[in-house]
Amino acid sequence: MSPTPGLSTNICVGGTAAGVLVGRLAATAPSLRILLLESGPPTQDNPLHKQPSQFIKHLAPSTSTVRFHVTQQSDAVGGRPLILPTGQCLGGGSSINFMMYTRASRSDFDDWETEYGNTGWGSNDLIPLLKKTETYQAGPVGSTHGTTGPLKVSYGGLYTNVGKDFLKVAKEYDTARQTSEDADVNDMDTVNVYGRWQKWIDRDTGTRSDVPHHFLYPQASNKNLTVITAARVRRVVLDGENRATGVEFTWNRTILPDADHDVQQVKATRLVIVSAGTFGSPGILERSGIGRADVLERIGVKQLVDLPGVGEHYQDHNLLFVPYAAAEEAETLDGIAQGNEEFTTQASEEWAKTGKGIMAHSSLDAGMKMRPLPDELEGLGEQFRTRWDSYFAAKPDKPVLWTGILSMCGLPLSTVPPGKYFSMGYFNAYPAALGFLHATDANDPAAPVDIQTGFLQDMADVRSLMWGYKHTRELARRMPLFRGEPAAFHPPFSKDSAARLYEVTDGPIRSEHAIAYTEEDDRVLEAYTRALVMTSGHGLGTCSMRPREQGGVVDSSLNVYNVHGLKIADLSICPSNVGANTYSTALVVGEKAAVIVAVELGIAGV
Numbered sequence: 246m247s248p249t250p251g252l253s254t255n256i257c258v259g260g261t262a263a264g265v266l267v268g269r270l271a272a273t274a275p276s277l278r279i280l281l282l283e284s285g286p287p288t289q290d291n292p293l294h295k296q297p298s299q300f301i302k303h304l305a306p307s308t309s310t311v312r313f314h315v316t317q318q319s320d321a322v323g324g325r326p327l328i329l330p331t332g333q334c335l336g337g338g339s340s341i342n343f344m345m346y347t348r349a350s351r352s353d354f355d356d357w358e359t360e361y362g363n364t365g366w367g368s369n370d371l372i373p374l375l376k377k378t379e380t381y382q383a384g385p386v387g388s389t390h391g392t393t394g395p396l397k398v399s400y401g402g403l404y405t406n407v408g409k410d411f412l413k414v415a416k417e418y419d420t421a422r423q424t425s426e427d428a429d430v431n432d433m434d435t436v437n438v439y440g441r442w443q444k445w446i447d448r449d450t451g452t453r454s455d456v457p458h459h460f461l462y463p464q465a466s467n468k469n470l471t472v473i474t475a476a477r478v479r480r481v482v483l484d485g486e487n488r489a490t491g492v493e494f495t496w497n498r499t500i501l502p503d504a505d506h507d508v509q510q511v512k513a514t515r516l517v518i519v520s521a522g523t524f525g526s527p528g529i530l531e532r533s534g535i536g537r538a539d540v541l542e543r544i545g546v547k548q549l550v551d552l553p554g555v556g557e558h559y560q561d562h563n564l565l566f567v568p569y570a571a572a573e574e575a576e577t578l579d580g581i582a583q584g585n586e587e588f589t590t591q592a593s594e595e596w597a598k599t600g601k602g603i604m605a606h607s608s609l610d611a612g613m614k615m616r617p618l619p620d621e622l623e624g625l626g627e628q629f630r631t632r633w634d635s636y637f638a639a640k641p642d643k644p645v646l647w648t649g650i651l652s653m654c655g656l657p658l659s660t661v662p663p664g665k666y667f668s669m670g671y672f673n674a675y676p677a678a679l680g681f682l683h684a685t686d687a688n689d690p691a692a693p694v695d696i697q698t699g700f701l702q703d704m705a706d707v708r709s710l711m712w713g714y715k716h717t718r719e720l721a722r723r724m725p726l727f728r729g730e731p732a733a734f735h736p737p738f739s740k741d742s743a744a745r746l747y748e749v750t751d752g753p754i755r756s757e758h759a760i761a762y763t764e765e766d767d768r769v770l771e772a773y774t775r776a777l778v779m780t781s782g783h784g785l786g787t788c789s790m791r792p793r794e795q796g797g798v799v800d801s802s803l804n805v806y807n808v809h810g811l812k813i814a815d816l817s818i819c820p821s822n823v824g825a826n827t828y829s830t831a832l833v834v835g836e837k838a839a840v841i842v843a844v845e846l847g848i849a850g851v
């Protein structure tokens with residue numbers, strides 16, 4: 246590693262989207278000089294990044310591959326601060342995420358184009374780029390899937406009995422909706438169909454489909470591509486005419502303890518592209534003097550460019566995982582998550598020989614993008630109804646909730662007694678309430694970020710999550726593998742209520758009817774929802790691609806307003822939410838950025 250890099254044509258900062266962008270440009274124009282700076286460690290050939298089931302290890306408190314941001318306390322989430330993890334390694338989120346393959350609804354991208362004026366970002370433009378990234382191995386290749394891309398999409402190395410049980414019960418219980426093992430729940434149109442869930446896992450090798458192993462490491466012999474890890478970018482340097490001329494960075498001394506404290510400088514002759522993610526990119530702008538006057542004044546940075554939208558419009562998906570006790574024969578990842586060495590070694594051996602088994606799995610086998618049916622809409626109440634009428638009713642491809650089942654306990658390991666679990670998961674696909682995040686220090690990229698998520702500040706978001714609990718509970722209790730609702734993980738419903746918990750059972754509860762919840766039960770459930778809601782890790786929107794007067798930070802060519810030679814390319818540019826886990830959207834932002842940059846630099850063939 247060169248400690249003091251010199252001149253470069255382009256400098257890029259960051260993970261998922263950056264990796265795609267840099268990989269595409271470097272492969273197509275190998276004479277282009279590119280420098281990629283990343284604050285975390287490299288990941289090459291590390292089993293923790295290649296073996297899908299190891300994803301949970303990245304969330305351990307001792308991790309060096311994930312950064313945990315702590316939000317402001319909020320009464321809307323029970324007076325707690327929330328902990329927001331984000332990838333911090335080469336590849337960013339792509340190298341540590343849960344590998345769920347979930348794609349935006351078609352109308353999400355169309356909204357970007359029609360509601361925010363971003364020509365070229367509608368679904369007709371982005372679907373070809375989504376196809377370009379992937380090789381679809383999970384069944385018949387529908388018209389929105391690709392067959393030649395570097396990242397493989399499959400069902401993983403095992404179809405667990407937990408996933409099968411879930412779909413069987415869904416078919417028997419929720420007869421108003423469809424259930425099909427052959428359905429493609431990620432064709433970008435389908436909602437209200439229970440089906441198997443695809444994963445960013447290679448069917449043949451059983452490895453994670455991350456960005457660096459497929460876009461960056463294969464280019465190790467490209468002398469014009471320099472990748473420097475453990476480099477924390479402090480700011481972009483602007484000249485007197487607000488042209489980006491380079492960046493300053495310091496070494497991440499948690500990873501390089503012997504590195505010096507000096508500020509490193511690197512110059513760019515053409516372009517600086519910031520792809521430090523939703524949590525990283527706004528802070529880099531603010532430390533560079535680009536942002537809201539009051540924020541810059543607070544941290545003591547001279548304002549060079551007035552851009553009030555920097556750090557605003559934070560969006561995410563508010564999520565709950567609700568664990569249920571599972572029968573001994575349930576095929577789950579708990580052995581790996583709970584550190585059972587014998588189980589992990591056996592799973593690793595099978596994976597090494599065949600690329601199959603629980604090690605080639607990321608816990609989620611089945612789920613649905615869910616919209617309420619007429620009677621359910623009625624039950625969701627007036628506060629949700631207003632949101633439905635204004636946002637969902639006219640867009641039938643938008644789910645209200647994502648719901649699905651994990652073959653493991655989905656809560657932090659420290660709180661979980663050993664045993665077998667499955668968990669019901671559900672998140673608001675388009676929460677109504679938004680938040681913000683801003684830098685708190687003029688110089689230090691590792692300083693805490695000032696974050697307010699907005700979680701559950703709108704009652705519509707609470708009502709839909711309460712529906713998620715009730716709906717998924719009906720399925721969980723009917724599953725043959727169900728063995729109880731541990732009190733530690735469920736709302737403390739009164740023992741006299743029809744909603745009371747069955748803490749330990751020797752099989753499913755076969756009631757004919759759904760539980761009737763009283764007003765008091767709903768109060769208990771609301772408090773539980775507020776106390777346990779967490780992030781999905783899907784933050785986006787903090788350097789939004791909108792008109793400047795609507796709080797925009799970049800235009801539709803990803804240029805930062807009123808700055809020359811500076812682009813942003815990561816999920817922070819999303820002008821509005823996508824109803825899906827966000828890896829797929831980060832990849833398409835990277836692909837689109839590569840096309841935009843190639844056109845501007847006159848590179849053919851990207």
Ligand SMILES: Cc1cc2nc3c(=O)[nH]c(=O)nc-3n(C[C@H](O)[C@H](O)[C@H](O)COP(=O)(O)OP(=O)(O)OC[C@H]3O[C@@H](n4cnc5c(N)ncnc54)[C@H](O)[C@@H]3O)c2cc1C
Binds near residue numbers: 261
């Ligand atoms: C725990 C977790 C689980 C997830 N699971 C799924 C899933 O199953 N499916 C799915 O679709 N999505 C999932 N996601 C979301 C998805 O992975 C991310 O949304 C996506 O990877 C973000 O891409 P990005 O390019 O915007 O940013 P990132 O990939 O986060 O890249 C930003 C990079 O910039 C670096 N950086 C930040 N600041 C600086 C700085 N000052 N200097 C240098 N480098 C800097 C960071 O270290 C990071 O590597 C998950 C996310 C998390 C956190």
